[in-house]
Amino acid sequence: MAQWLRFQHQGKSGLGQVQGDLIVVYSGDLFRDPKPTGETLQLADVTIDIPCIPSKMVAMVDNFHALVTKLEHAVPAEPLYFLKGNNSFLAANQTIRTPKSYSGKVVYEGELGIVIGQHIHEADEIEAAKVIFGYTCINDVTAIEILNRDPGYAQWTRSKSFNTFGVFGPFITTGVDPSKLSIKTILNDQERQNYPIADMIFPPAKLVSLISQDVPLQAGDIIACGTSVGVGSMKPGSNVSIIIDGVGRLDNRFE
Numbered sequence: 001m002a003q004w005l006r007f008q009h010q011g012k013s014g015l016g017q018v019q020g021d022l023i024v025v026y027s028g029d030l031f032r033d034p035k036p037t038g039e040t041l042q043l044a045d046v047t048i049d050i051p052c053i054p055s056k057m058v059a060m061v062d063n064f065h066a067l068v069t070k071l072e073h074a075v076p077a078e079p080l081y082f083l084k085g086n087n088s089f090l091a092a093n094q095t096i097r098t099p100k101s102y103s104g105k106v107v108y109e110g111e112l113g114i115v116i117g118q119h120i121h122e123a124d125e126i127e128a129a130k131v132i133f134g135y136t137c138i139n140d141v142t143a144i145e146i147l148n149r150d151p152g153y154a155q156w157t158r159s160k161s162f163n164t165f166g167v168f169g170p171f172i173t174t175g176v177d178p179s180k181l182s183i184k185t186i187l188n189d190q191e192r193q194n195y196p197i198a199d200m201i202f203p204p205a206k207l208v209s210l211i212s213q214d215v216p217l218q219a220g221d222i223i224a225c226g227t228s229v230g231v232g233s234m235k236p237g238s239n240v241s242i243i244i245d246g247v248g249r250l251d252n253r254f255e
Contacts, residue, residue, distance in 0.1 A: 003171040003248070004030055004134070007046035018043060018171060030172075031117050031133060031219040050091045051136060051172045052115060052220040057084040058211055059111075059140055059160065063226030064199050070229055079202050079210050082156035084140070084224070088166030096141055096254045098236070099162040104145030106234055106254065109227040110185035110193045110242040111138040114204050115172045116223070121216040128208035131217070134174035137242040137250035138224045139167035139185075144233070168222060171248045178247070179203065185230065186241040193230035197244075200225060 003018040015030055016023035023041045028034040030052060061080040062068050068075055090096065098106055117133030146159040160166075178197045185193035202210065207223060217223075234240055234254040242250040 001173060001175040001246075003173050005051050005169070005171050006030075006049040007041075008049055009041060009046045013049065014041075014046070016041070048092045048170045050089050051169050052222075054086065054089070054220050054222045055218045056086065056215075057089070057166055057168075057222045057224055058215065058217075059084050059224035060202075060207070060226030061156070063201050063207075064195065064228040065201060066195060066199055067226075067228045068201070075201060079207060081211065082160065084166045085157065085161035086166075087163055088161050090164045090167045090252070092167075092170035092250050092252065094164070094167075094252060096139075096164045096167060096234075096240075096252050098255070099143070102143050102146065102162070104143060107142050107144045107231050108185055108187065108192070108234055108240050108242075109140040109142060109231050110183050111140050111227050112178055112181075112183060112197055112225045112244060112247070113138040113168050114208060114223040114225065116208070116217045116219060116221040118219050119216065120208070120212050123209050123212045125205045125209045128212060129205040132204055132208060133219075134172040135176060135178050135244075135247050136168050136172050136222070137170075137244050137248045138222070139240065139242050139250060139252065140224050140227065141165035141167060167250060167252055169248070169250055173247045176246050178244075181244055181246055183228075184243040186243065187232070187234060188238050192232055193228065195228035195230070197225075199228060
């Protein structure tokens with residue numbers, strides 16, 4: 001298992017592997033055999049950045065049995081998804097902000113993120129499994145009152161693509177089997193979500209394969225696997241954490 005991050009330090013961007021309180025600094029491209037430089041930094045001395053720069057975030061709807069059952073939706077026969085604008089990406093410890101144009105409820109959604117390691121298109125599940133580089137934590141923030149405001153058209157992309165609404169990180173963790181893990185969302189020290197990743201309708205390799213039939217995926221792209229029960233709204237001044245033990249803890253403030 002390795003945990004990779006990107007960071008800012010003394011005005012420069014960097015790449016490294018987290019080892020306890022230290023960052024072992026690497027040079028090169030995360031997805032093309034990066035090399036250690038011999039330098040180390042204290043994790044506390046850097047500003048954590050988003051751990052990769054996706055060309056797109058493909059985000060799932062209705063991908064957990066428990067939520068589909070609660071909403072009385074049919075179990076989907078194929079992945080249901082939208083794209084989040086890459087303007088929305090936000091790193092750990094940064095502030096999620098309500099857009100000026102919106103005064104309604106803003107909700108958190110704790111999710112597992114699949115990080116793609118190389119180009120893939122029209123792949124089978126065996127190929128798809130090989131291009132999964134690792135996993136990250138996601139908060140798929142939503143301006144929920146926009147989503148179904150127009151009865152003729154559900155506005156998934158608009159409600160989820162405001163600046164700061166695509167939160168992910170702090171790390172990309174490799175060498176972990178997410179099917180044995182759970183996702184927790186903590187809002188102001190209260191647990192709001194706690195659900196097993198094994199409840200996923202389309203598990204990671206199948207999801208990557210099926211999406212790749214439609215959309216070519218590039219190194220660094222992220223698939224947000226969808227959420228389960230327990231989604232709720234955040235009040236300004238709240239602290240929200242998405243915790244996947246073995247993958248990471250994504251902490252942010254909401255204003």
